[in-house]
Every structure is written in C-alpha cells, then in structure tokens.
Amino acid sequence: MIFANQYIQERIKKRDILKAEGINPYPNQISKGTPSAQFLEECAYLHTLEIGEKSNKDKIYSLTGRIRFIRIMGKAAFAKIEDSAGTVQIYYNRDDLPEGYYNLIKKLIEVGDLIEAKGFAFVTQTGEITLHCASLTIVTKAISPLPEKFHGLTDHELRYRQRYLDMIMNPQIKENFVMRSKIVSLIRRFFEEKSFLEVETPMMHPIPGGANAKPFVTHHNALGIDRYLRIAPELYLKRLIVGGMEAVFEINRNFRNEGMDHTHNPEFTMIEFYWAYHTYRDLIKITEELFAYLFAHLDLPSKLPYGDLEIDFKTPFAVISYTEALTTVGGVPAEIVSDREKALAYLRHHHIKVDANLSLGYLQAELFDEFVENRLVNPTFIIDFPIDISPLARRSDEQSEIAERFELFIAGKEIANGFSELNDPIDQYERFKGQVQTKAATGDDEAMHMDTDYVKALSYGMAPTAGEGIGIDRLVMMLTNQHSIRDVLLFPAMKPEMPTAESEESEQ
C-alpha cells in the first residue's frame, strides 16, 4: 500500500487528529494571500523605523504558502512559507493565537503543509521582515514528507519521475519552464504578426510522412486499422497551401519511435511553418528575424554561454553551402567531396562504416555528420543540400543535384531545417518511389512511404512555397544553457519502474 511508510502513517494520524478536533485539513474557499514578494516589498520601510518600533500592527496581511522550515522554541515558533513569488518568514506563539490553539496545532502543522497565516508585519531581532500571526489555518495537509531541507532532492531519476517534488525542492528549475513558455508564446506571436495562420492537423496519420523516422503505431478499433502517431505535420500543412492558405504554422508534438538520450525524447515539440510565394532564401531571413525578435523580447544578450562554449546569436548568421562546409569546416579535400568512389574510400579510411551502394549525396551526408556538424558552434545556415537526402525539397533550377534547402546549426546541433518545397507532382512521385526502393534495398526503415494522397494534392497545384521546422526543445536548451532535453521537458519520458512484489499485491 502506497501509504505504508512510517512517516506517512505518522502524518495521516495528524490529519485524523485535526478532523477529530473539528479542523478540516483540506478546507475549500481559501483565497490566495498577498504574494510573498509583495508583502516583503510593502513592508521594507519597517527597516527604517526606530529600534523597538519596527512593526505596523494596523495593517493585517494574509499570506498563503507551503511550509519549508519550522523552528519551534517552546511557546513560540518561526516558520518559512513559500509561494510562487518566494519565501517569507512567519512568527507565531501561544499568547497571540486564539486560546489553546497553539498547543493544539504545534505538532499538527509541519513542513510540507500549505497554510494561511494572518497577522501584522514586524522586523525580528536579526533583521528579517516577518509576519506576526494572529491566526493560522491549515489549507492542505501534506501526508508525504518533503525531502531533506538542506541537500534537497538531487536524484535525477526522482526529479524527473516526480517533477512536482522537484519543483517544490528546486524552485529555480521553474525558470527554465517559464522561459520555455515565453519562447513558445513569442514564436506564436511572431508568426501571427507576420499574418501566418495557426492550424492543427492530425496527429494520427494513416501513412507516416514528412520526415525520416520510425513511427509509433496505434490502433483504431472502430475502423479496425492501424494509425501512426505523426512524425511530422509537413505533408498536411502543404495540403493546406494547395487549398489556398498561403501562410500557416503549427506548434505541437511529434512522435518518433527511436532511442532516448539527452537530446531526444520520444515526443518533442516543433514549429513548422509554410509560406507560399517564398523561397528558402526568404526562410533564412525570417529565421534570423525570429531569433532577433526572441532575443529582444526575452531581453537576452546576443552572446550566450552554452556549457564551455559561448554562442554569438548576432544576426545575420553565417551561410555556407553544404559542399563548401565539407571542405572549409570539415577539412575534406574538394576532389573527395565531389567523387563518389573517393568519398567512399575517404570514409572507410577514417573507419566510418558505410554501405558501399550509397549515392554521392548520402556519402556527403556521412562526411558532414562526421566532420562538420559538431564544429558549427555559432548559428550557421548550411545551404544547398544534396538532392538525394532531401526527398521533399525542390531541386535547384541551376544545379539539378542540389536541393534548395538549408539547416541551421547551433552548438553542433541541428535546430532548424527548411527548404523550397517540391511542388512538381511527378517529381515528388518519383522521389517517393526512390525512397520506397531504398527502403526495400537497404532495409532503411526510416526511408519514407509512398503517400499517393499527398501526390494527388500536389497534382492540383501547390504555389511555390518555402517551409521550415524548428525544434523547440533544442532551441529552449540553447537559450537556457541546458544540456539535457529532460531539463526543458516538464515530464520527460521515463521507463516504467519495476513494480515490487509488495506493490503488485496490494494494488490488486
């Protein structure tokens, strides 16, 4: 039974005593008191008064919050109570509370409980603004004790599994999530101001598409068919462009059935936006604008620390072509970059395992991942991708082997991916077929499926469009100097804990 622990039993007893004494341990109708920060600010003037007169008994405050510390000294006690604005000290004693109340609740109110304290402000001998209580009400009795007050909760596993407890014990982590919320809100506002329309497209797809990734499979009982949790909203958003919505975006979750690590969670948040009558060059500009907008509204300096690195977010960002980056950043000789056999030999020479049947484009991708990606620290747009690895991107009108595509890298990580969209239905059909063949030939289960309905949509004519996806989780990591995606996700995915024999039995 989950409440078997002796400390919990001890607290349940106290809850029962409260009830027996006619005190509801879970009363309703409690109004939130003055925020702690406001209380401290309003009473700061007390410090300026004469010694012995540092109080104002005429002004009664109500404070609500969770008890974090209690120091009982016989007939008087100090406690610290915490609300979302911070911590404030309260003082209560036997003679200033209603008759008999102090002795009744002295042992029944404890660390972890939520309380409401009413009284006046004064300054203690040690100079702390404190509420002198005339009444003390239990708002919510906590029956589980909080972790140790000095060291707090440090166990990562417990922090992720019991995020609420993490937030109580490590309130500073809330800053990351406030920042995350602001970033998402600003991104939304930015695109709305640019007259983009926010839309919601299906998360359950009949055919997983829009990215190279393994999907989660679920089942629709009524129809008797499997559905895939979306790996990207891309193909639906482009159907909307065909339908005449000329600027759309969606901010929401995608699901990929792959490994989990410090930069991957099975569900993650992306914004994807599609913009008719624009090209990937316009995307580069609007992405830079978006970063400038975020930095301005978040009031961030242009140079941010990221671990040992310092990242300069000053726009414009560097722009380098894919093949140029291979030589200038990756140090791969130009003749190797452009020759399939030499590229293959070069990769093998560097002990990188590659399939001998891979095309030049795929080999270049291997070279890029190996020699370039993690060297791109400051924001850098890598443009003009090999067409082979860009099955949804438009072919360059000048060079047929090049896709009008870019990826934005920051701190060695891909943050955004955008391109001029392929809108030739016949070309798209052939590229899907190529992907299907790759899937069959190499067993690459991340290669794309044929989506004939999407090709059909294109056949009605999609305006020349540019589209981009930005990984929100990673962006938040960059801007908050966090190195684990779990620290920017409120409830990161965790493996189930192995149930103990005891809990299995009692939960029956």
Place this chain on the structure above:
RNA sequence: GUCUCGUUAGCUCAGCAGGUAGAGCAAUUCACUUUUAAUGAAUGGGCCCUAGGUUCGAAUCCUAGACGGGACACCA
C-alpha cells in the same frame, strides 16, 4: 544499441581487506516566547535494487537482469 558510473533509513550520503548495518537532516518524546540548516537530551526507523553463484558466513566478491546518470552511435 555500446561503454561507463551509480542504486544502503523518507531525503543526502558513509560503510566494502567478506564477520550482528552507520551519520546528518526528517520522525517520536522532553526542555526552550525573536529563531535563521535554531539549540540541548532521549527514542524508534532498513527486502543494503532483483535473481542466481562463490563462501562456514555476502550490503561488500562473481554472473545475469531492472532502473537511473554520463559519454558515444543513430536521429530532430
């Protein structure tokens, strides 16, 4: 997926030449009416992650597994 480190009281951690399981905080009881991780005294609290193995004897050594952290690989 690979490597590596970890898992002992509610929390934070000691303990490991193999010999009856420890501390601090928290809890219980007592004292204490301006404390700051309050203080002083006493008491209770453990499937030492799980399953095997070695051994007279395992928290400690070995094997396998579970779950986490970190690094690498793949991906966003």
